[in-house]
Amino acid sequence: MDSRKQKILEAVVLDYIETAEPVGSRTISKKYNLGVSSATIRNEMADLEEMGLIEQPHTSAGRVPSEAGYRYYVDYLMAQSDIQQEAQQMISHALQDKQQKVGDVLRDSMKLLAEVTNCTTVMVLDENRGAALQLLQLLLVEPGKALMVIVMEGDKIENHFLEIPKSMTKEDLELVSAMMNQNLRGLKVDDWQRSMLETIFQDLTRQRQVVDRALEMLSSILDIRNKDKKIYLDGGLNMLSQPEFQDVNKVKTLLHSLEQQEVLSQLMEADNETGITVKIGAETGLDEVKDCSVIVANYKVKGKTVGKVGLIGPTRMDYATAVSMLNTMAQTLEEAYPDKE
Amino acid sequence: MDSRKQKILEAVVLDYIETAEPVGSRTISKKYNLGVSSATIRNEMADLEEMGLIEQPHTSAGRVPSEAGYRYYVDYLMAQSDIQQEAQQMISHALQDKQQKVGDVLRDSMKLLAEVTNCTTVMVLDENRGAALQLLQLLLVEPGKALMVIVMEGDKIENHFLEIPKSMTKEDLELVSAMMNQNLRGLKVDDWQRSMLETIFQDLTRQRQVVDRALEMLSSILDIRNKDKKIYLDGGLNMLSQPEFQDVNKVKTLLHSLEQQEVLSQLMEADNETGITVKIGAETGLDEVKDCSVIVANYKVKGKTVGKVGLIGPTRMDYATAVSMLNTMAQTLEEAYPDKE
């Protein structure tokens, strides 16, 4: 793969990203001054096609990058543009207003990202299974009914109602709460184990029933945690502006897919080690979104991945800008919120 | 307006709802046996057109109901079909599984409704401003940080973090909580008044600061409540199957509008007295959804409206079925959950 072929491939990709029209040899020779005539470019393009990097929608149309072509572009040609700076500025400006809630900032960032890239943004917050318990408290709401309040590190709150024996008093609950707090505070959810929990509380005979209920509740929280990642989506409609989504049926299928958590989860699967993962078309492994690409950035805190930010767009998306933006966004967030989820 | 004209108008509406194609005189005379020839029907249709109840997309096309036509149909002709029974069965069957959370049932019902009618369903839960406070508790999370847990009648829970002086102990918070509970429990949010609150707590000097924060928080809750209705949406993509929404731009505008709370709020505005409100096309007062109609049902508990369930579809929607379904749904919900929100 000589340097001229690379330049031509890059030209095809860039022009197609810009115009969404198949790009011909003449266009390239005129617009991107490679110093050779269109005929030469034609020859090279024939080679590129043979290599599977570009393809023709039909004879006598221009060329369009194949998925392999995008792949090559992303891996070897794409310049981490100076958009980076601009993005940096924009994002940190947007995040300036720090007095808002953490959740709101994340949402706003996603919205911003979606607007700028004209793609759909996804955020997956892995439940902090590694987070420690900060506070566990049982409150008497009315006779026979208690509320269990759980506060996790990172200010995550969960509430669950509990049925309890009517005879239980506020003081009983207080006792159980104190006991649980004493034993569980600072422990990570991952480290909870039913058997362990049970031994801890075996001498609380009078409050036996409450303890049982509470433990049941806690176990089910453990179960839910594993499945129930929090997924936020923004800009779901953005892609409708793209010329490749002018067909309503296509749109319907796509949007429908994006409403399904499993689909999003799979899309957002990414190697936790690398910073940014780009999946092009079929690489997503999902037929429903075969005309789309996904860019996923891990969002780390203290070196540990706690969530992911993703960008979903047409295969013909502006990878350079998207990657830049996403990178910047993840970094900025990490710097701004080193100790929050 | 003689009975034959009515029958013809009804035929036009029904046929157009079914086929989405302009309906001609011949079709009517063949399909709906009114005992007269197509020529007669033509004459009648000319009259109906003059009256503004039907219109022609262009010369030599069939007729299509105008908005006024739909209105007339809904007001005078529409039969509350026997779908009612079927719906009843279906809905109560779906709601059988009562052990789920209240919120889930509502969601499921909406999903069902959306599927069956192929429309978008909306649910607005007016915040229970009339609900009474059940429990208010301050919990010490860590030094300098407290969590305020509020439980309202109807099992609504709210959590808010509060910054407090580091010197505050668990016992201080317990004292404030007890005080607040004692004074506020059973009171309706509407009845809280800052001035009143302040006099109650004026002798808690040591905890002054916490009380202040808490009161601030409570006030802001009051403010939020007024604006922040909870709105749920389901089947947002359903309308894409309708032939009138084959144009992507139209779809984009529409879906975008439906993402905006204000739009939904306005759409769902309805006379609280009457059970069901039907707004056809321009009657919604919103240009963004001018090709849509909205049917809103009030959802009452103990005779008081606590929420609304709505159905958004194309003007050419099946009003009879929709109204039946919605009616049944609201009734079933009321019966099933007389004392929950």
Place this chain on the structure above:
DNA sequence: GTTAGCACTCGACATGATAGAGTGCTAACA
């Protein structure tokens, strides 16, 4: 190795012809 030139292919678009659905009007009928 590069380029100019040329024949060829194919889609986009405009044009025109045709069929069919539906109307309005008129005259005849009960």
Place this chain on the structure above:
DNA sequence: TGTTAGCACTCTATCATGTCGAGTGCTAAC
């Protein structure tokens, strides 16, 4: 007087046809 059959007319949808232009591949010359 209301109803109906018949007919001319209108308009759209559809298909075949022709033309244009963009783009290609190939060949021969540089």
